[in-house]
Amino acid sequence: MRITVLGAGSWGTTVASVLTRRDHESLIWARDPAAADEINAKHTNERYLQGFTLPERLRATADLAEAAGHAELLVVGVPTGAFRETLERVRPDLHPWIPVVSLSKGLERDSLLRMTEVIKEVLPGHPAAALTGPNLAKEIMAGMAAATVIATEDLTVATEIQRVFRRGLLRVYTNHDVIGCEVGGALKNVVAIATGIAQGLGVGDNTRAGVISRGLAELTTLAVAMGGEPTTLAGLAGMGDLVATCISPHSRNRYVGEQLGRGRSLDDILAEMGQVAEGVKTVHAAVQLADQHGLPMPITRTIHRVITGDITAEYAYDGLLRSHPAGHESEPG
Numbered sequence: 360m361r362i363t364v365l366g367a368g369s370w371g372t373t374v375a376s377v378l379t380r381r382d383h384e385s386l387i388w389a390r391d392p393a394a395a396d397e398i399n400a401k402h403t404n405e406r407y408l409q410g411f412t413l414p415e416r417l418r419a420t421a422d423l424a425e426a427a428g429h430a431e432l433l434v435v436g437v438p439t440g441a442f443r444e445t446l447e448r449v450r451p452d453l454h455p456w457i458p459v460v461s462l463s464k465g466l467e468r469d470s471l472l473r474m475t476e477v478i479k480e481v482l483p484g485h486p487a488a489a490l491t492g493p494n495l496a497k498e499i500m501a502g503m504a505a506a507t508v509i510a511t512e513d514l515t516v517a518t519e520i521q522r523v524f525r526r527g528l529l530r531v532y533t534n535h536d537v538i539g540c541e542v543g544g545a546l547k548n549v550v551a552i553a554t555g556i557a558q559g560l561g562v563g564d565n566t567r568a569g570v571i572s573r574g575l576a577e578l579t580t581l582a583v584a585m586g587g588e589p590t591t592l593a594g595l596a597g598m599g600d601l602v603a604t605c606i607s608p609h610s611r612n613r614y615v616g617e618q619l620g621r622g623r624s625l626d627d628i629l630a631e632m633g634q635v636a637e638g639v640k641t642v643h644a645a646v647q648l649a650d651q652h653g654l655p656m657p658i659t660r661t662i663h664r665v666i667t668g669d670i671t672a673e674y675a676y677d678g679l680l681r682s683h684p685a686g687h688e689s690e691p692g
């Protein structure tokens with residue numbers, strides 16, 4: 360199959376490599392021509408996947424119209440802030456009806472939409488799916504076993520995409536609960552910032568486990584309020600991805616939290632990283648959704664106050680685990 364992956368960051372490049380090794384004709388779009396040249400000539404992407412060799416047959420282009428015209432399946436791996444604009448730019452050159460798969464984990468800032476909702480708005484008529492789960496790019500590049508979920512309402516489409524992605528030690532499950540899968544993927548990044556803060560402050564594993572567990576309660580409550588199913592949040596797209604992101608040294612969201620916990624400013628951390636940490640932006644939308652649904656979501660709200668500079672990470676820690684009165688465990692908050 361001819362597959363185009365938009366975005367040559369760590370995840371887009373990894374997914375394009377997996378698909379190439381699965382014998383698909385993959386073309387990756389990089390907005391930076393130098394990045395496309397590097398992939399074509401050296402089979403590397405040193406900025407995002409240092410030390411890895413990409414498959415020789417993976418081709419790259421900086422020409423968005425060429426990338427769009429190539430696709431029998433479109434995979435979108437640009438950050439959520441660039442998602443809508445990128446789809447608008449490919450629309451004129453896209454073949455009709457081809458499925459579009461989002462790799463991006465976050466919510467659109469002003470509309471509060473999930474990425475498959477953005478696909479449906481910008482590209483009506485194209486089946487929209489999300490690929491999500493505990494999938495740290497560098498581990499998948501290294502060929503380590505992993506499980507992932509392809510979420511779309513139409514199970515025929517889901518099964519077809521599952522077949523396209525399945526390779527080696529990558530186990531691909533299907534799920535019809537797109538809301539649960541996308542909300543889990545978006546919100547776990549916010550909880551990873553909170554866990555990172557705890558780590559940066561030097562607190563213990565009990566504390567981190569407490570934040571992860573109550574974080575799971577928050578993302579489950581929000582997803583269910585939005586129409587998702589609780590079992591989804593207990594699975595790969597919820598608990599699985601939450602645990603991977605909260606404990607992994609590879610996670611950029613956890614890293615942002617850790618550095619905040621050490622007292623650094625957000626601007627400094629983001630400038631030094633040069634990679635996306637989606638939780639930093641998604642937390643704004645998450646708080647608005649919590650308000651709309653009348654949910655307490657104390658971890659999300661506290662991280663929002665840290666990100667906006669209203670409180671320090673140290674103060675947030677006190678607020679999360681000491682001042683906030685605990686209720687019944689089955690209740691949100």
Ligand SMILES: NC(=O)C1=CN([C@@H]2O[C@H](COP(=O)(O)OP(=O)(O)OC[C@H]3O[C@@H](n4cnc5c(N)ncnc54)[C@H](OP(=O)(O)O)[C@@H]3O)[C@@H](O)[C@H]2O)C=CC1
Nearest residue numbers: 367368369370371391436441462463464494495496634635
């Ligand atoms: N990395 C991972 O392990 C995983 C990431 N994801 C999700 O995938 C999405 C992409 O993440 P990831 O690949 O890691 O991000 P990276 O930070 O590694 O790379 C971002 C990529 O997007 C490009 N980009 C940035 N802004 C724009 C823009 N305005 N227009 C077009 N392209 C742009 C960058 O180009 P340039 O280099 O020119 O700036 C770069 O190629 C995120 O939503 C993330 O949550 C999901 C699962 C795993």
Ligand SMILES: O=C(CO)COP(=O)(O)O
Nearest residue numbers: 492493494495610611612
């Ligand atoms: O989504 C991810 C793993 O599933 C990657 O997390 P980070 O964006 O925090 O690196």
